[in-house]
Amino acid sequence: MQLETLPSQLLPGMDWIFQVIFTLLFIVFVFYGQRIQMYIMVREIEGSLLRLKFIRDEGRKIAIKTIKEIGKPEVDPVERVDQFLEYITIPPESMDPSGIVWKLEHILDVREDRFKDEVKLMAPAADETNTNNLENTLEAAAALNMIYKVIRHFYILGKKTLSLYIIMQIQMILPLIMREAEAYASALKAFSIGQPIGDGAGALVAAKLMHGHRKKKIEKDCVVAKVPLEGRTAYIIKAEGPGGNVGKPGEAIKRVVEKNDGKISMIVMIDAALKLEGEKPGEVAEGVGAAIGGPGTEQYKIEESILKHKIPINAVIIKEDIGDAVSPMRKEIFDATEVAVERVKHVIKERTKEGDTVIIAGIGNSIGVGQ
């Protein structure tokens, strides 16, 4: 049986039906092809939006449940949590960029103090560690809320205006946004029970180096320990754990440099860094420069400080993707911290002399990491 005659043989005398169907389909696709394509994209966004809503709602539920469990609030914290999820931070005006770092730092300080106060009001029974963890939990829930609202905004706008380009833009970046949202959902769970996260790899390296030595609180939420290391004196700095905390390592480094009158032979910074696709999680790499993320204020302070005293700065990074960075620490990253410890020792031995003073700063969120 010839394939092209199959319809007419199966449906004798009905060839015209097929011709009409094909002609209609052709006309429909010529005039409405783009609109059909748009409806398919809208459906796809709708599906992702439902998933985002689910993640956002779950995040909110986890945050409320954790506050009730740990904080033992006298009044229902739901209303306060909902208010917290809607908080905004307005960055300083950058038309005249001079001094913007300090303005931004001030705004971020105010924000953090406000968040801490809010958490204390919501969870009066929480200790300092749990207060920090709850703050991180709520911040992750707020991030999920914001992602959901932004995508919803473009979805509704696209449907209202029937603009293919608005819909197309959001549909194209949707896989990346979904990855980020899933990562925040994992982070939220980790923060709520105080599990170490991938971003804490740098802090863990510092913790391993300072373990068993006397620690002192330094600057905002950081600790420093003076440790003899490979015949050198090392000031090890990290954010204070085990609560969720990144501290102000830039300020801490600046203080240690000033305390030693700038007589620091080298600074080594260890941090988690985003890997490229194809790279393995937990790969350790070396380089130069201030290995620190965030809004840039701490990096600025470190760079100012090292420039003033001409201190060489080295970086050891542990590679991971965004999902690993904010979700519970995976084994490969944990194992990589041992490799990083050895690399730090190697850098110090190779690039400084015995008797020198060095600073080693482990950057990252110290949730679930003691010292």
Place this chain on the structure above:
Amino acid sequence: MSEETEQPTRRFSSIVLVVIIVVLALSLTALYQAYGLFLKEDLTMGYYLLIGFIGLALSTYMLFQTRRRMQRFTLKTQPITTTTVCSKCGLKNVRNFERGDYILKELGPCTKCEGTMMISAIYREVTQKGKEEKVFT
């Protein structure tokens, strides 16, 4: 926001399920009819074959789509392992993570010697899904 979140998240529609089942049943009937007509060498079996296959394909597709959506609507929980170790005799113990655990936390005396037990590691093990890209290493 609270107003919105009080609504349950849409997970699975029973109406969709009923529609799928009905379409599936009708397509199978059409195919059966086609088989009957084929035995009688009646060429009108073509209509039934066409309807049967289209219905079957549609209902299967809808079923898979609904299943996929159902699977996507869960938040995965990953098992986290806590490793405790004695600083003196090296006695190692691996257990599930508990709230309050943190790396370098001292847990108390060792059950074997006079040393102190300490949490040495907390991590999750990831099992790789599917084949890894090995061409561009």
